[in-house]
Every structure is written in structure tokens, then in C-alpha cells.
Amino acid sequence: SQQGEEDPQALSIQEGENATMNCSYKTSINNLQWYRQNSGRGLVHLILIRSNEREKHSGRLRVTLDTSKKSSSLLITASRAADTASYFCATISLGGTSYGKLTFGQGTILTVHP
Amino acid sequence: EAGVAQSPRYKIIEKRQSVAFWCNPISGHATLYWYQQILGQGPKLLIQFQNNGVVDDSQLPKDRFSAERLKGVDSTLKIQPAKLEDSAVYLCASSLWQNGGYTFGSGTRLTVV
Numbered sequence: 001s002q003q004g005e006e007d008p009q010a011l012s013i014q015e016g017e018n019a020t021m022n023c024s025y026k027t028s029i030n031n032l033q034w035y036r037q038n039s040g041r042g043l044v045h046l047i048l049i050r051s052n053e054r055e056k057h058s059g060r061l062r063v064t065l066d067t068s069k070k071s072s073s074l075l076i077t078a079s080r081a082a083d084t085a086s087y088f089c090a091t092i093s094l095g096g097t098s099y100g101k102l103t104f105g106q107g108t109i110l111t112v113h114p
Numbered sequence: 115e116a117g118v119a120q121s122p123r124y125k126i127i128e129k130r131q132s133v134a135f136w137c138n139p140i141s142g143h144a145t146l147y148w149y150q151q152i153l154g155q156g157p158k159l160l161i162q163f164q165n166n167g168v169v170d171d172s173q174l175p176k177d178r179f180s181a182e183r184l185k186g187v188d189s190t191l192k193i194q195p196a197k198l199e200d201s202a203v204y205l206c207a208s209s210l211w212q213n214g215g216y217t218f219g220s221g222t223r224l225t226v227v
Binding site: 088102 | 170215
């Protein structure tokens with residue numbers, strides 16, 4: 001079963017613009033992680049935010065977490081064509097059938113046009 | 115450090131045949147995972163090992179899928195017999211600790227015809 005649901009399913013922007021992707025989840029979590037997947041490749045871990053954290057930065061990435069709304073957002077600033085990929089949120093749950101497992105959403109396909 | 119190694123990179127088989135995938139995790143990572151990713155979907159956990167013991171295999175179709183991790187290092191995932199709906203990318207991942215970030219291999223793309 002899918003724990004995280006990303007929104008939008010697809011996002012198309014111009015180089016230099018910011019890209020924002022959202023993720024909602026259902027059960028309480030230990031942490032939430034964002035991954036990137038280039039076409040036909042494995043997933044690359046981008047950032048992990050713990051349930052007691054509200055915001056985290058890594059280079060051009062900014063992640064926020066709102067546990068009261070069970071939601072997270074990933075912001076990529078000053079996007080580049082090389083950022084074109086699928087982005088997945090994944091959660092380590094504290095309850096339900098997904099307890100202790102890293103469970104992925106369906107992903108957002110980001111296309112950055114040069 | 116070396117990443118998670120997987121082989122083969124691609125595999126095409128006919129339905130009802132058998133297939134095996136191999137994974138070598140990052141040295142020192144006790145936890146190893148196999149995920150199945152169907153086109154257009156997020157990865158789905160099939161099985162999780164802690165050292166050479168199975169922690170969770172609740173989503174593994176045990177009538178046709180099997181996995182082992184001998185000596186707590188390399189792992190193999192087998193499908194026998196394969197069905198058309200098994201066409202997917204099979205991803206292996208490892209982590210240093212269970213609640214941390216995972217390192218994924220490049221995956222094996224399986225096509226069942």
C-alpha cells in the first residue's frame with residue numbers, strides 16, 4: 001500500500017524557475033525522505049527529515065514537514081535541465097501495516113526545459 | 115565507497131521461466147531490501163533482511179518468489195515461474211541503520227513476454 005502521495009503527478013518548468021512538490025501521508029512517521037530517480041536508473045537519496053524537525057536544507061533543496069497536516073514539501077530552487085527526473089517521497093512509519101518500512105509514494109515527474 | 119551492485123542490468127524471459135537477480139550491498143550495511151517498481155509507480159517493498167535473517171516478507175508472493183541472504187552479505191531474489199505481471203524493475207537497497215537513508219542499486223529491468 002502507498003503511504004505517501006505526491007502532488008502534482010507531473011510538473012513542467014523553465015530552467016531557473018523554482019519547483020515545488022508536495023507529499024501527504026497517512027500514519028505517524030519516524031522520518032520522511034525524498035529520493036530522485038533518473039529514467040531507467042536507481043533511486044538516489046536526497047534528504048531525510050525527522051518527525052521533530054520542521055525544515056531542512058541541502059544545497060538548492062529545501063524540505064518542510066508539517067506533522068499536524070501529515071504533509072511535506074520539496075522545493076528545488078533555480079532549477080536546471082539536469083534536475084529533470086522523478087521525485088519520490090518515502091516515509092518510515094510508526095504504525096499500521098507499514099510500521100518500520102520505508103514506503104514510497106507514486107512520485108512526481110519533473111521536467112525542466114532549457 | 116562502492117555502491118550497491120546489482121546484476122544483471124536487463125533480463126528478458128518467457129512466462130513460466132525462472133529468473134534470478136543478485137545484489138551486493140554496501141560493506142557494513144546490515145539491512146538489505148528488495149523492492150519491485152512497476153512502470154509509473156513507486157517502489158514496493160518485497161522483503162527486508164537484517165544480516166541473514168528475514169525481518170519482513172509480508173508483500174513477497176511466496177508461491178513464486180524467494181529470496182536469501184547467505185552469510186549476511188550478498189542476496190539473491192528468484193522468481194519461478196514468472197508471470198507477465200512480474201515485468202518491473204527490481205531494486206536492491208541497503209542501509210546502515212533501519213531508520214536511515216537507503217542506498218539503492220541501479221536495478222534489474224525484467225521483461226516477461
